[in-house]
Amino acid sequence: MTDTAWIDAALTSARPQAVGALLRYFRNLDTAEEAFQNACLRALKSWPQNGPPRDAAAWLIMVGRNVAIDDIRRSRKQEPLPEDDAISDLGDAEEEIAERLDGSHYRDDILRLLFICCHPDLPATQQIALALRIVSGLTVKQIARAFLVSEAAMEQRITRAKARVAKADVPFETPGAMERSERLASVAAMVYLIFNEGYSASGDTAELRAPLSEEAIRLARLLLRLFQSEPEIMGLTSLLLLQHARAAARFDADGAFVLLDDQDRSLWNQKMIAEGLALIDKAMRHRRSGPYQVQAAIAALHARAAKPEDTDWAQIDLLYGALEVMQPSPVVTLNRSVAVSKARGAEAALEMIEPLGERLSNYFHYFGVRGAYLMQLGRHEEARVAFDRAIALANTSAEAAHIRMHLDRLMRDSQSPSSKISKK
Amino acid sequence: MLYAILCYHDEDLVGSWSREHDASVMEKLAVVHEKLKQQGRLGPVARLLPTTAATTLRKENPPVVIDGPYAETKEQLLGFYLVDCENLDQAVDVARDLGEANPGGAYEVRPVGVFLPGSTGAAKGSIKGSAKA
Numbered sequence: 039m040t041d042t043a044w045i046d047a048a049l050t051s052a053r054p055q056a057v058g059a060l061l062r063y064f065r066n067l068d069t070a071e072e073a074f075q076n077a078c079l080r081a082l083k084s085w086p087q088n089g090p091p092r093d094a095a096a097w098l099i100m101v102g103r104n105v106a107i108d109d110i111r112r113s114r115k116q117e118p119l120p121e122d123d124a125i126s127d128l129g130d131a132e133e134e135i136a137e138r139l140d141g142s143h144y145r146d147d148i149l150r151l152l153f154i155c156c157h158p159d160l161p162a163t164q165q166i167a168l169a170l171r172i173v174s175g176l177t178v179k180q181i182a183r184a185f186l187v188s189e190a191a192m193e194q195r196i197t198r199a200k201a202r203v204a205k206a207d208v209p210f211e212t213p214g215a216m217e218r219s220e221r222l223a224s225v226a227a228m229v230y231l232i233f234n235e236g237y238s239a240s241g242d243t244a245e246l247r248a249p250l251s252e253e254a255i256r257l258a259r260l261l262l263r264l265f266q267s268e269p270e271i272m273g274l275t276s277l278l279l280l281q282h283a284r285a286a287a288r289f290d291a292d293g294a295f296v297l298l299d300d301q302d303r304s305l306w307n308q309k310m311i312a313e314g315l316a317l318i319d320k321a322m323r324h325r326r327s328g329p330y331q332v333q334a335a336i337a338a339l340h341a342r343a344a345k346p347e348d349t350d351w352a353q354i355d356l357l358y359g360a361l362e363v364m365q366p367s368p369v370v371t372l373n374r375s376v377a378v379s380k381a382r383g384a385e386a387a388l389e390m391i392e393p394l395g396e397r398l399s400n401y402f403h404y405f406g407v408r409g410a411y412l413m414q415l416g417r418h419e420e421a422r423v424a425f426d427r428a429i430a431l432a433n434t435s436a437e438a439a440h441i442r443m444h445l446d447r448l449m450r451d452s453q454s455p456s457s458k459i460s461k462k
Numbered sequence: 463m464l465y466a467i468l469c470y471h472d473e474d475l476v477g478s479w480s481r482e483h484d485a486s487v488m489e490k491l492a493v494v495h496e497k498l499k500q501q502g503r504l505g506p507v508a509r510l511l512p513t514t515a516a517t518t519l520r521k522e523n524p525p526v527v528i529d530g531p532y533a534e535t536k537e538q539l540l541g542f543y544l545v546d547c548e549n550l551d552q553a554v555d556v557a558r559d560l561g562e563a564n565p566g567g568a569y570e571v572r573p574v575g576v577f578l579p580g581s582t583g584a585a586k587g588s589i590k591g592s593a594k595a
Contacts, residue, residue, distance in 0.1 A: 043483065044475075051474035259477060262514040266530035275514065309575055316515040316573040319550045320529070 045085055049078050052095040053175045054260060058147030059099045060106075065210060067154070067200060069106060071172065077102035095144075145264045146212055148173075149221055152257070154203050156224040164199040166232050166250075171196050174253050184235070184247050222265060226274050226330070229257045233278050237285075244289060251282050262317075272321035273331030279314035280337035283307040295436045299346040311341045332361045351380035368394040372404055375411075384414040402431040406441055418448055464505065464582065468539065473512055495578070502582060506544065509576040516572045519554060521561040527554060532570040540567075544574070 053074070060070035077098040091097035155169040167185070170176045182192035213221060236251030258275040265271050287301035318334040336357050343349040358374030372391055379387035388411040391404070398404035409424035425445045432438035479487070498504035513531035520526045543560070547553040550571065557569040 047475050047478050048472075051472070051478045256478060259512065259514055260474075266514070267528070272514075312573065312575050313511050313515060316511050316550070320515060320517060323550060323554075 042082065042086065044090070045082060048085075048090060048094045049081060049098070050175060052098055054148045054151060054173050055095040055144050056098040056102065057172065057175075058151040059095075059144060060102050061151060062147055062210060063103055064106065067172065067204060070102075073102035073106035074098065076105040080105070146218070148260065148264060149213075149218070149225065150210070152225040152228070152261075153221045154206070156228045157203050157206055159202055159206070160199055162231055164195060165228055166235060167192065167196050168199045168203070169228060169232065169257075170250070170253065173257065176249075176253070180249070184250050186243060186246070222261070222268065222271070225261065226258075226271060229254050229261065230274065230278075230330075232257070233281075237281060244293070248285065251278070251285070254278055255282060267324075269321040269324040269326050270328040270330050272317045273328060273334045276314045276317035276321065276334035277330055277337055279310045279317070280334060280341050283310035283314065283341065289436070293436060295440050297440075298340060303344065306341070314338065315341065327360065327364075329361060329364050332357050332364065336361075349380070351377045355381050368397045369401070369403075372398065372401075372407060376407065379411060379414070384411040387411050388415065400431060402428055402433060402437060405431065406437075406444075409441070409444060413444065413448055413451075418451070421448055466542075477512065499580070504578075504580045505582045506580045507576075507578040508544070508574045511573045511575045513572070516570055517550060517554060519557045519561060519569045519571065521565050521567050521569065523565065525558060525561055531572070532568050534568070537567055544577075 056077070057070055057074050060073045061067060064070050064073065080101050081094075081098065085091070151173055152169060155165050155172060157165070160168065163185070167181055170181050170184075171178065178193050178196060179189050181196075182189045185192060187195075233251050233254035236247045236249065236254065239247035255275070255278045258271070258278050262268075262271045262275050283306050284298075284301065286307065287303065287305035288296055290296050314334065315338055318331065318338050321331050321334070336354050339350050339354050339357075355374060355377040358370060358377055362370050362374060371394060375387040375390040378390055388408070391408060391411075394404060405424045405428035409421045409428060412418075412421035412424060422445065425441050425448070428441045429438050429445075432441065495504060495507065516529075516531040518528050518530060518532045520528065543556075545553060545556050547556065550573075553571050557571055561569060
């Protein structure tokens with residue numbers, strides 16, 4: 039019997055809880071990880087013969103703890119190893135530890151594990167790499183692939199991040215309500231970062247990075263199960279699902295980016311959309327709005343439109359208005375202007391983004407969007423200048439290719455006799 | 463006699479299935495569904511959305527709506543309804559009405575992700591025969 043897929047799945051799903059509990063016990067990340075690894079090795083040996091334990095996480099926590107304690111003893115006294123069977127004989131012990139794994143405890147264990155990865159001294163990329171390694175259990179190789187760096191470089195990055203976290207004061211006492219909600223907010227932001235690492239990839243890298251988006255969704259669902267009544271966590275999970283539902287339609291066969299309006303909506307994942315819509319619906323009953331909920335509500339309006347022209351742009355405009363109040367940012371205003379251009383026309387949209395020019399002077403999307411409005415208004419020369427600037431600022435070849443497409447159209451549209459002469 | 467077959471599994475585990483694994487399981491299930499359908503014995507089939515999408519109405523006096531699935535083990539599953547609603551608010555209102563008629567216990571309200579109407583000899587004429595995914 040070589041089919042161990044069910045064991046892999048069980049180990050993956052038990053990992054955050056098990057490593058979180060082992061960390062609380064040993065108060066050292068390396069020891070906790072090693073203990074978990076050892077427990078997994080024993081699971082691979084024991085589970086195929088004995089079948090899965092009733093509570094996989096409890097089994098792994100106990101075995102991991104025992105093995106680690108034995109290791110410590112052994113290194114101290116140089117005593118012979120205990121018999122394998124003695125450690126694996128878990129009958130009653132499993133039940134005992136399962137009882138101690140009450141809900142609130144393991145909730146804080148997992149939150150702590152995620153929270154230490156969000157250490158403010160760590161740059162975002164290191165936070166993400168650390169979380170993917172420690173919480174999600176991706177291999178260094180998998181993470182390196184997603185970040186397009188060598189395995190050695192990623193190994194070093196994670197080792198450094200771990201060393202920094204180890205020096206920091208990890209708070210092991212049970213957090214108060216206020217502290218818990220602050221931790222939850224940091225962790226939610228990190229989960230969104232992980233998602234965006236996958237979502238913002240394009241072309242060749244999109245395939246490599248898609249697992250990051252999926253992992254972020256898994257983590258968001260995990261948070262939601264732990265904090266069932268938090269509307270912002272419902273909003274976050276909904277937002278990720280609704281955005282990821284469009285993954286298959288976002289790039290064409292050549293890897294070029296496809297705008298929302300031009301996407302083949304039959305490629306949207308209806309299962310994810312159903313779940314995303316259900317979650318935002320549930321969140322809004324709480325009447326405690328927040329940025330994730332508003333963004334999810336916007337994504338929901340897109341998801342509900344069977345055709346682009348069915349989109350409720352006026353409502354999207356209002357929602358972006360609410361988001362501007364919660365999270366004032368020129369990028370939010372820029373996004374809002376797209377809804378404004380659909381609901382009220384390009385002139386109103388252009389007027390809205392005019393004041394942003396200074397702050398977004400190095401932002402690719404600003405010039406792409408600005409060029410599009412100018413083109414719609416027939417101000418072709420100004421549009422061309424904006425598109426040229428956008429190409430200069432493009433982050434990926436897909437972005438540049440997309441703008442070039444606009445430029446080509448602009449050239450075709452402006453092939454009046456006079457412009458022909460002046461061009462060549 | 464109609465029998466309900468209720469599906470239980472570890473949600474974390476099923477949630478971490480790869481897309482390929484999920485698809486292969488669904489494919490194998492479809493073979494079993496098809497056989498039953500041919501014999502006119504397959505009634506409605508529903509795949510529920512995860513428990514994270516669940517809301518529970520405790521039928522106390524007054525009734526209390528809480529987020530999350532019904533987690534108690536002292537009561538037993540006695541039946542279920544499928545209702546077509548605009549949104550969760552409407553579904554919770556339906557549950558409230560039902561709860562007023564029949565107080566005590568709880569209703570867990572869970573959106574349905576996939577629904578195959580099915581058709582059986584026992585319910586002929588009352589359920590549309592065509593299945594849609």
